[in-house]
Amino acid sequence: MKKLLILLSFTALCLACSKAEYSLGDIPSNENTDYSVTPEKEHPNMIRFRFNEQGVSPFWKVRKPDGSYVESSSRDFTLRYYMKGEYDGTLQVYGGGGVSEPIAFTFRVTENDPIVALLTGSGEQKVWEWNYSVDNHFGEGSSSTRVPDWWPVKANELKDMKMYDDELSFVTDTWQYVLDAKGYVYADGSVLSDLDPQNYPEGGTYNSATIAYNQPEGQKWALYTDETGTLWLSFTGGGFPSYAPYPDGLGGAYEVMELTEETLALRFDTGSDKYGAWYYRFVVKGSQPDADLLALEQLLTTKSDGTQKVWTWDYTRDGHFGEGDLASREPDWWPAGANEMHNYSMYDDELSFLAAGKAYELAANGYVYCDASARAAMGLEDGPTGDVAYTQPEGQTWKIEMREGVPYLKFSEMAFPSAVCHPSALGGSFEILSLTADELYLRLATDVDAWYFRFVPKPEAEPEPEPSEPEKLLTTSADGSQKVWVWDYARDGYFGEGDLSARDPNWWAPSMDEMSVYSMFDDELIFRFEGNAYELSAHGAVYCDASAREAMGLEAGKTGDIDYTQPEGQTWKIEDRSGTPYLVFSEMAFPSAICHPSALGGSFEIMALTADELYLRLATDVDAWYFRFTVKK
Incomplete structure (x- = not known):
């Protein structure tokens, strides 16, 4: 009975619960929805989207200029439209009962935003080219940074990749994108199979390469900002800004880091930690040196390791300087021979052409060579051809000019390349006959002749x-x-004479007392490693055998001390002769005692050389002499 009562009570409870009814509400209607899409009065490119209904929420889907959509649930927000034209979107209303059918709407932007003209040009079409004349005009970096920290490309570094002749144009109103690539583009290995599948069938397995390319028709561009206010430049139809960085970059959106009258800087983030982000910098065509001209400037100014290049005369070569007929291309009147001008102050001159400010520096060491005809132009009185005192004025500069396709090195007023051969050399224009990593060859045409440097x-x-x-x-x-x-006079055999067939002084080995009367034991010998300088501190006198007096420029006389002052510039060297080391002295140098004429500038066999012993043997035509030294304590 008790179980029955419990069951009935539970059934009654369930029936009571089933009587309560709940509802989420009706699906909102899309009729008479209170919303507005209007341009701001003072800023017609700013479109304001407002939703005024209460108790429900909006979901906006608004077309951007590139055809993609902005999605938002805001009740009141603004989008900036840079490009004039008609755009559309939809609005759906969310309520407790669900979501309404889409409400379609359109709106018109009547004028281009002024920033569009920065990209396209006003009136005349603007054309962009790579800013190849500066460092970091291109490169790759980590996605977490804002600089190409992985690969910052140096100025003109990619000149051989057929990239720097690319020209980019963004056409107004039709929104056409034109990439004049001259038949080739430089592309990342990850996109080669997309752009050139015939030659690169295995996508993503290649290094960057230059490939043939013709732009497909119909590619367009667009400028827009996202919800964060970031400005983007997007492409359609697989378009890209000269270098294709990644598959998503074909027809992708590139962040605009800078856009001015003269500069366009872009960044493409691949979204991959492996591939990072790519950086592009363009300038208006014609606003920087020609790439070929820039290459010449780099050869003139900079060594391959990036340091300053310094030029000197190629004086070991015939024709490094000279004069010729105007009709010739070589110094056919007077080609200076190798080292011919060594008596003039020319060969120690150093020429530096600095990239910064195009400063010119001539280190002439106080004098320059000046032709008699140029003395007046140098502010000097009449006189012969030869050296004149010279200090370079501050502020002299250089530049390379192209004249009908021929490069010239132009110096500023009164500047010249080491030698003043003619008045027109001062501030002159020198034709560049050759400019490579290893040679600068110049020609100066005057009114009567031509000079060569x-x-x-x-x-x-x-x-x-x-x-x-x-x-x-x-x-x-x-x-x-x-x-x-x-x-080492305390040791037997420190000095002496022996038979040529012996290896010790078996004829005469004087005692310490025997030689103490001569000026020997206070001598000090120094062999310096720097410059192999040899110094003999002999305190004014040296021991000289009678047989060597004539070689020392003295009259005949007895063996004994002679006055002596060591000449400057004496040197030493160690030579290996068939496995035997020799200590060789320069002309007239000797190791303290002149035992024989051949000791002067002689070659001494090294019999022992340790930390504290130097034992030498001099073989003459008739005997052998021995010298034993120790380290001064």
């Missing part, structure tokens, strides 16, 4: 050679200080 890059300073182990032992102590050698 040939320069080469200043040779790189040779790296300081590392001393060999014998050189280290001879020159340097263990603590890195300069080593000084003195006679």
Whole structure:
């Protein structure tokens, strides 16, 4: 009975619950919906979208100039339309019962926004080209940055990729996009199979390459801003701005980072951590040096490693300077021979053409060569051809000009390339006969003749050679200080004479006392590694054998001390002769004692060279002499 009562009670409860009814409401109607789409009065390119109904919410879908849509649930928002024309959209109303049927609407933008003219030009069509004359005109970087930090392309770096002759035009009103690529484009490896499937069937497996390209008809462009206010330049029909960066970039949208009368800078984010973002910088055609001209400027100013190039005379070559007939293209009257002008102040001149400000620097070391005919133009009295004192004025410059396809190097007032051969050399225009990484060859045509100047890059300073182990032992102590050698007179055989077939002084090995009367034991020998300089500190006198007096420029006399002052510039070197090391002295140099004429500038066999011993042997035509030194304590 108790179970029956519980069951009946539960049934009654369920019946009571089933009597309650709930509703989400009706689906909103799309009739008589209160909304508006209107241009702002003072800014007709700003279109305001307002939804005035209460209790329900809007969902807007508004067409952008590129054909895609902006979607929004805002009740009141504004979009900026840059391009005039008719646009459409839909509005749906959301309520408790669901969503209404779309309400279609159209609106018209009557004028182009002024920013459009920055891209297209006003009146005359604007044409854009790569800003190849500056660094970072193109490149790739991380998506998380705003610069091409992965690959910042240097000025003119891609001159061989058939890219810098591309011209981009954005036509007003028809919105046509024109890419005049001259038959070729440079493209990323990820898009090669899209643009050139015949030659690149395996998409995404290639490096960037230059490929044949003809722009398809009908490609268009559009400018618009998104909900965040970011300005975008989009393309249709697979269009792209000269370099195709990624499959999504074919007909994709590129962020406009800068748009002025002279500059267009774009950024394309691939959305991939691997491919990052690409950067483009264009300028109006004709606003920068021609790419070929820029290449010449780079050859003139900059070495391959990016450092400043310095030019010097190519004086080892015949015809590096000279004069010729106006009708010829070489110095056929007077081709200066190799090193012919060494008596004039020319060959130490250094010419630097700086890229920054096109500054010209002539390091002439106080003098320049000046022809007699040019002295008056230099502000000097009449005089012969030769060197004149010279200090370069500040502010001199250079530029390269193209004259009917021929390049000329033009100097500013009173500037000249090292030699003043004629008055017209001052501030002159020199035809560039040759300009490569390794040669600058100029021609100056005067009213009566032609002059020629040939320069080469200043040779790189040779790296300081590392001393060999014998050189280290001879020159340097263990603590890195300069080593000084003195006679090891406390040891038997420190000096003496022997038979040529012997290896020790078996004829005469004097004791310390025997030689102490001569000026030997206070001598100090220094062999410097820098410049291989040899210094003999002999304190005014040296020991000289009677047989060597004549070689020293003295009259005949006895063996003994002679007055001595070491000449400047004496040197040493170690030579390997069939596996035997020799210490070779320069002309008239010797190791303290002149035992024989052949000791002067002689070659001494090194019998021992350690940290504290130098043992030398001099073989003459009749005997052998021995010299033993130790390190000064």
